[in-house]
Amino acid sequence: MAFADNLKQLPGIAHLAGLQLLDAAGQVVAIIENKPGQTGSLSIYNHLGHIHGAITADAARKGLELYAEHADDAHQNPGKHPNIDRLLALAAGDIGTLRVKHIFATGE
Numbered sequence: 305m306a307f308a309d310n311l312k313q314l315p316g317i318a319h320l321a322g323l324q325l326l327d328a329a330g331q332v333v334a335i336i337e338n339k340p341g342q343t344g345s346l347s348i349y350n351h352l353g354h355i356h357g358a359i360t361a362d363a364a365r366k367g368l369e370l371y372a373e374h375a376d377d378a379h380q381n382p383g384k385h386p387n388i389d390r391l392l393a394l395a396a397g398d399i400g401t402l403r404v405k406h407i408f409a410t411g412e
Contacts (some may be wrong), residue, residue, distance in 0.1 A: 305372060306372050306373060307344065307370070307372040307373055310369075310370045310371075310372060311344055311348075311370075314347045314348065314350075314351045314370075315347075315350070315351060315354070317338060317343065317346050317350055318338075318409070319408060320338050320346060320406055320407065320409060321337065321407045322335055322336055322337035322346065322407045323335070323336050323346065323349060323350060323353070323404050323407055324405040324407065325349070325359065325390075325404060325405075326402060326403040326404075326405055327400065327402060330403075333402065334386075334387075334402075335407075336387060345388075348367050348370050348371065348387075349367070349387070350404070350406070351370070352364075352366060352367050352404075353404030353406075358402060359391075359394060359401065359402040360401050361394055361401075363394075364390075364391040364394035365391075365395045367391045368388070368391050368392065368395060371391070374388060375388055378392065379392070390402075
């Protein structure tokens with residue numbers, strides 16, 4: 305299935321302003337915001353966090369499936385898709401599990 309079709313199957317993210325990814329020491333390693341260009345990644349990482357409890361190597365492999373054609377592009381163009389590159393590193397065991405901390409929208 306294509307990336308756009310996969311996103312339609314995921315839970316909504318309107319309640320989120322973004323999320324933080326935390327390493328084992330609790331340090332923020334990345335922030336994914338609910339803004340144009342990042343909403344797809346926010347949807348995928350949010351979903352993976354809910355289903356797997358964290359972004360593990362197994363979660364990363366599932367995430368790469370959800371990114372579909374964009375994961376192929378990331379393989380061919382390292383650095384072009386940092387949120388996919390992170391999943392590739394997790395799936396390869398290059399980095400450890402990341403916790404997801406939600407940043408909820410205030411509704412203002």
